[in-house]
Amino acid sequence: MVPGNATLALLKDPDGAMVIAVYLPKGFALDESMKAKAIPAEKVKHSAKLLRDYRGCRPYTEVWGGIGVTVGEPMVNFEYSDIDNNLWNNEKLKNKVYVINLWQTECGPCRREMPILSQWKEKYPDVVFLSASRHNREEILPIAEKHNFTWTHLQDASDLVALVRQEGFPLTIVVDKEGIVRFAKVGASEENQSAALSIIEQLSH
Numbered sequence: 001m002v003p004g005n006a007t008l009a010l011l012k013d014p015d016g017a018m019v020i021a022v023y024l025p026k027g028f029a030l031d032e033s034m035k036a037k038a039i040p041a042e043k044v045k046h047s048a049k050l051l052r053d054y055r056g057c058r059p060y061t062e063v064w065g066g067i068g069v070t071v072g073e074p075m076v077n078f079e080y081s082d083i084d085n086n087l088w089n090n091e092k093l094k095n096k097v098y099v100i101n102l103w104q105t106e107c108g109p110c111r112r113e114m115p116i117l118s119q120w121k122e123k124y125p126d127v128v129f130l131s132a133s134r135h136n137r138e139e140i141l142p143i144a145e146k147h148n149f150t151w152t153h154l155q156d157a158s159d160l161v162a163l164v165r166q167e168g169f170p171l172t173i174v175v176d177k178e179g180i181v182r183f184a185k186v187g188a189s190e191e192n193q194s195a196a197l198s199i200i201e202q203l204s205h
Contacts, residue, residue, distance in 0.1 A: 007022075007023040008020055008021065008022055008023075009021040009023070011050055011053045011054065013045070013046040013049065013050060014046055014049060015045075015046070019050060021053075021054050049136075052134055052136075052156060052158065053134065055134070055158040055162075056104070056134035056158055056161050056162075066165065066167065067163055067164060067165055067167050067171060067184060067186060068162060068163035068164075068165055069163055069173055069181050069184045070181065070184070071181050071182060071183065071184055072180065072181065072182075073180065073181060074179050074180060074181070075090065075173070075175045075179050075180070075181050076159075076160075076163065077089070077090055078090065078157070078159060078160050080132065080154040080155065080156065080157045080160065081154070081155060081156075082130075082152050082153055082154050082155065083137040083140055083141065083153045083155050086152075088130060088152070088154060090179060093128060093175070093179075094177075094179065095177050096127075096128050096177060097126070097127045097128070097174075097175070097176055097177055097200065097203045097204055098127065098128035098129070098130060098174075098175050099120070099127060099128070099129050099130065099172065099173065099174050099175070099196070099200065100130045100131070100132055100160065100172070100173045100175070101117060101129075101130070101131045101132070101151065101170055101171070101172050101173075102131075102132050102133070102157075102160060102161055102163065102164055102169060102170060102171040102172075102173075103131060103132075103133050103169050103170045104133055104134065104135070104161070104169050105133070105135060105139060105143060107168075107169040107170060109169070109170060109187070109188035110169050110170045110188065111143065111147050112188060113170065113188040113193070114143075114144070114147035114148065114149035115147060115148045115149070116193065117129070117131075117149065117151060118148055118149060118150040118151070120197065120200065121150055121151060124200055124201075124204050126204060127200060127203075127204055128152070129151040129152065130151060130152050130153075130154055131144075131149065131151040131152070131153045131154065132153075132154040132157040132160040132161065133153070133154075133155070133157060133161060134156065134157065134158050134161045135155060135156075136155050136156055137155055140153050140155060164186070167186045168186055168187075169186070170186070170187070170188055171184065171185070171186050172184070172185060172192065172196050174196055174199045174200055174203070176203050177203070182199050182203060183195065183196050183199040
């Protein structure tokens with residue numbers, strides 16, 4: 001059923017059941033007899049979460065190099081709602097310095113840096129601080145509250161999460177008032193945090 005050059009990943013549903021995700025190579029198509037055996041998503045328990053996690057795993061199971069943004073170039077277009085259903089996109093953030101932190105629940109370094117990131121928000125009230133993950137409100141809130149993560153949380157942000165590709169989490173991106181990426185690095189090291197803060201400090205004046 002699965003071609004030899006396909007990529008596999010393990011997902012877990014809310015009941016703890018393990019699900020095998022298959023990422024087929026480009027150009028590969030299932031034959032009609034296989035498609036006829038498919039079960040519609042609406043008949044699968046937890047299908048919305050499984051599909052969201054499937055899309056979220058794609059960046060680090062496919063063979064891509066680097067991250068999906070480049071310093072000195074425009075930030076990719078995006079549009080997502082936060083956990084309070086406020087819509088955020090490039091147009092809304094025009095003429096503002098903003099920072100996006102991409103994370104996921106399974107990432108220990110992501111959680112450990114959350115209280116530190118909240119201090120950034122207090123220090124630079126004129127900068128917009130957005131967190132983005134593939135998770136929904138019910139998954140984000142307990143973690144944000146436990147780790148005192150006070151940024152604005154974009155939910156179901158699969159396309160933004162895809163910028164991480166296979167480099168891992170967290171990814172922090174700093175964008176200037178013209179919409180140009182001025183910092184983008186993976187990792188929660190003190191060195192990365194200091195470098196990001198230096199850029200934010202320069203742009204906030």
